[in-house]
Amino acid sequence: MIFDVEVKISLKKGMLNPEASTIERALDLLGYKVENTKTIETIKFQIKENDASKVEIEVEDMCQRLLCNPIIHDYEINILNS
Amino acid sequence: MIFDVEVKISLKKGMLNPEASTIERALDLLGYKVENTKTIETIKFQIKENDASKVEIEVEDMCQRLLCNPIIHDYEINILNS
Structure with a gap:
């Protein structure tokens, strides 16, 4: 089976994000x-994997x-059966 | 009113994505x-804006x-009234 995997990666709360500050300043x-x-x-x-639980472990x-x-x-994993 | 805006930016179809290729190779x-x-x-x-349609124009x-x-x-704009 083919699984669609999506990993969303963001900076932890309190971490400085220079990219975001630059965007904000440039927009300003x-x-x-x-x-x-x-x-x-x-x-x-x-x-490609046999079952979703295996995919979960692998992606983690x-x-x-x-x-x-x-x-x-911080990261968030979404797995969809495509 | 305060609006939450989300802009999703991806490369157009057919464009080379060296970041994605590097990730794929490294995972391999x-x-x-x-x-x-x-x-x-x-x-x-x-x-901060008075109405959503104004926000839409501004973000575009x-x-x-x-x-x-x-x-x-390619980009996709999502606007939520927070």
Whole structure:
């Protein structure tokens, strides 16, 4: 079976987000007043596996080992049967 | 009124995505076989405005002028009344 996987990665609360501050400042310079800017990175991919629980374990592993830095990132995993 | 705005930015179909290819290759090196990797950047912020239609026009403008490169990016705007 092919599963659609989506991993949403954001910075933990309290972490500085220079990308978001830059966007906010640049928008301000153009005359747009926005607040509480946040950025989220989403990684989507497909994976072939027999059952969803295996995919869950595998993707959790990928997050810990490569996709995220658990010290500074929060992540959310969504798995869909495609 | 305060509106919650979410802008999802992805590369247009057919555009090369070196970030996604790197992720896919790195996952492969760790023994995870994944396919069709895509990345999406989400920018969230809040904006004070009187009505939603004004926000829509303003955010569309922000995307065209700063947040996206309309030549290579597709974008999707979601506006919520918070």
